[in-house]
Amino acid sequence: xxxxxxxxxxxxxxxxxxxxxxxxxxxxxxxxxxxxxxxxxxxxxxxxxxxxxxxxxxxxxxxxxxxxxxxxxxxxxxxxxxxxxxxxxxxxxxxxxxxxxxxxxxxxxxxxxxxxxxxxxxxxxxxxxxxxxxxxxxxxxxxxxxxxxxxxxxxxxxxxxxxxxxxxxxxxxxxxxxxxxxxxxxxxxxxxxxxxxxxxxxxxxxxxxxxxxxxxxxxxxxxxxxxxxxxxxxxxxxxxxxxxxxxx
Amino acid sequence: xxxxxxxxxxxxxxxxxxxxxxxxxxxxxxxxxxxxxxxxxxxxxxxxxxxxxxxxxxxxxxxxxxxxxxxxxxxxxxxxxxxxxxxxxxxxxxxxxxxxxxxxxxxxxxxxxxxxxxxxxxxxxxxxxxxxxxxxxxxxxxxxxxxxxxxxxxxxxxxxxxxxxxxxxxxxxxxxxxxxxxxxxxxxxxxxxxxxxxxxxxxxxxxxxxxxxxxxxxxxxxxxxxxxxxxxxxxxxxxxxxxxxxxxxxxxxxxxxxxxxxxxxxxxxxxxxxxxxxxxxxxxxxxxxxxxxxxxxxxxxxxxxxxxxxxxxxxxxxxxxxxxxxxxxxxxxxxxxxxxxxxxxxxxxxxxxxxxxxxxxxxxxxxxxxxxxxxxxxxxxxxxxxxxxxxxxxxxxxxxxxxxxxxxxxxxxxxxxxxxxxxxxxxxxxxxxxxxxxxxxxxxxxxxxxxxxxxxxxxxxxxxxx
Numbered sequence: 057x058x059x060x061x062x063x064x065x066x067x068x069x070x071x072x073x074x075x076x077x078x079x080x081x082x083x084x085x086x087x088x089x090x091x092x093x094x095x096x097x098x099x100x101x102x103x104x105x106x107x108x109x110x111x112x113x114x115x116x117x118x119x120x121x122x123x124x125x126x127x128x129x130x131x132x133x134x135x136x137x138x139x140x141x142x143x144x145x146x147x148x149x150x151x152x153x154x155x156x157x158x159x160x161x162x163x164x165x166x167x168x169x170x171x172x173x174x175x176x177x178x179x180x181x182x183x184x185x186x187x188x189x190x191x192x193x194x195x196x197x198x199x200x201x202x203x204x205x206x207x208x209x210x211x212x213x214x215x216x217x218x219x220x221x222x223x224x225x226x227x228x229x230x231x232x233x234x235x236x237x238x239x240x241x242x243x244x245x246x247x248x249x250x251x252x253x254x255x256x257x258x259x260x261x262x263x264x265x266x267x268x269x270x271x272x273x274x275x276x277x278x279x280x281x282x283x284x285x286x287x288x289x290x291x292x293x294x295x296x297x298x299x300x301x302x303x304x
Numbered sequence: 305x306x307x308x309x310x311x312x313x314x315x316x317x318x319x320x321x322x323x324x325x326x327x328x329x330x331x332x333x334x335x336x337x338x339x340x341x342x343x344x345x346x347x348x349x350x351x352x353x354x355x356x357x358x359x360x361x362x363x364x365x366x367x368x369x370x371x372x373x374x375x376x377x378x379x380x381x382x383x384x385x386x387x388x389x390x391x392x393x394x395x396x397x398x399x400x401x402x403x404x405x406x407x408x409x410x411x412x413x414x415x416x417x418x419x420x421x422x423x424x425x426x427x428x429x430x431x432x433x434x435x436x437x438x439x440x441x442x443x444x445x446x447x448x449x450x451x452x453x454x455x456x457x458x459x460x461x462x463x464x465x466x467x468x469x470x471x472x473x474x475x476x477x478x479x480x481x482x483x484x485x486x487x488x489x490x491x492x493x494x495x496x497x498x499x500x501x502x503x504x505x506x507x508x509x510x511x512x513x514x515x516x517x518x519x520x521x522x523x524x525x526x527x528x529x530x531x532x533x534x535x536x537x538x539x540x541x542x543x544x545x546x547x548x549x550x551x552x553x554x555x556x557x558x559x560x561x562x563x564x565x566x567x568x569x570x571x572x573x574x575x576x577x578x579x580x581x582x583x584x585x586x587x588x589x590x591x592x593x594x595x596x597x598x599x600x601x602x603x604x605x606x607x608x609x610x611x612x613x614x615x616x617x618x619x620x621x622x623x624x625x626x627x628x629x630x631x632x633x634x635x636x637x638x639x640x641x642x643x644x645x646x647x648x649x650x651x652x653x654x655x656x657x658x659x660x661x662x663x664x665x666x667x668x669x670x671x672x673x674x675x676x677x678x679x680x681x682x683x684x685x686x687x688x689x690x691x692x693x694x695x696x697x698x699x700x701x702x703x704x705x706x707x708x709x710x711x712x713x714x715x716x717x718x719x720x721x722x723x724x725x726x727x728x729x730x731x732x733x734x735x736x737x738x739x740x741x742x743x744x745x746x747x748x749x750x751x752x753x754x755x756x757x758x759x760x761x762x763x764x765x766x767x768x769x770x
Binding site: 075076085099100103105110111113119233237244245246276281 | 313316317320321325329624625627628629658660661662663664665666667668670671684685686687688689690691696697700701704705707708710711712714717721724725735742743745746747748749750751752753755756758759760761762763764
């Protein structure tokens, strides 16, 4: 792999961050800018298509993959995503989805080598010691299944949080699924809720005031579960912990 | 007994949150902890898993050859081999053997394939008494229940449930002390073992080069059932083959660690032919029934690697869905991720359309599978097949069409996000407690935070406009 200059970073915000957690997207921009990067937000980006792919709707997923590949391939430099599962979708599944088209496949492979989940970019490309923000917030970290088992980001979120000085509480069963599973949450809500309850019990048992994660979609599900049970635990994307006050 | 609901979702919803499901969750976690400890103490595990995978895939590729070699070897030793195309052929053969042996009492060691072919019911129709001798299966039989796990059949029961079943069916005083319960079962079964004419067992692995069948247990019942009676019938799925005794060694090392966190199971029986002249014990007759029952179909399918499974149950134990609902909602004898892949191909997709969706795609099963079977990928593939033929949930297809339409047209997508922002303003608290169908399934168990009144892209545009 050729060394790429780190100066310009493409942000693929992902649909969940764009619509539901814009504060996480803003925080990513601030953190990257504080690290001396120029951030660009490629126009025309939509959704990576993961929900369609996971549900077995391959043809829909393929056309969304094609759309995203064309948008991202027109840019240069690392592509940062504030969501591990979307990054895994692009890295692991895009090349298979478009394997029937050699030109698209080449582009998909180019993109796959440029995509970084946010903490992965901080650790592998920047080095966590460059973080300029410190916090003493009592946090606990939910590593997502896609982060752990697709991208291999074992310990990444924890390392970044520790570098920020936060009071991180170990989460029992951290490597277990939270029960979200994309459309699974809608297809089998009772089962999803039962899996979630175990996770929420473990989160609340840490005594942390804030649940932190790098996968916005798990966070959407867990935040909803915490709110339903009237929990006082806040939910934030990891970038929000690492960034200065939000301008909004 | 009331009729079980027709679909996985209905059955799973009914089971989740019950004491039964809680018992499964606790026991499954316990087994995975033991598995993890055993793997951590065995540095060669990763290499052995790779080796096992190689052996299993090689065997599946050359299954015809190894099955023929195995059958020849068994017959050379004086055993008999019967190839059964389906459940009916298998049970018919076994019933004939029982008839010829004049068997009144049949003892059984644990075997999932005999559950699959409904052997007990078919022998019972000939008024033969079939007694399960694996403690778990014995309890299932007494309680007129079904196994909920391929290794630990009564994972869904507590010792209190077992105590009640024993008191009810065996007429013993109630106890929930596990040691006492064990003693009761042991005393009860010992008499039956000694009077049985036929022993039926499953087969963990069959060795092609020697004609041996390996049966592993932790209770010794497998050894008694295959040696005390005059006739031994070993029943196996046609994929249980390994080429050589060395390969068997690899498989056994990996199986026990993955299943129960043991280095080896307590009893490893390697049975090579019937009793020979001068042998102190062993059956006079050995029958090996090799069951297809849909397996050739799996072999020809895109999910053929699922036949590399060695039935350790680790994927069940680690699966968040299995842990939450237990084995019964899966409906067939093979529950958990491996069942969700195998059952639709073995027994037909119709009526099982929801099974491939019984998975969050968390990938934990692939991480622990000793043969590294990519079950999540297979489940997505089966979902594609469900989509080709219909819609498991009735709303996915139209939803995915509109979603694709919007996500491939940036201007439409911007409009959707604008709409979401406006919708977000409808909530004063920033949360929705109930939203319309099909989103109502989201708010069934969790609240939905309102979409932000200002999307990220809107912020970005405003920021760069100034």
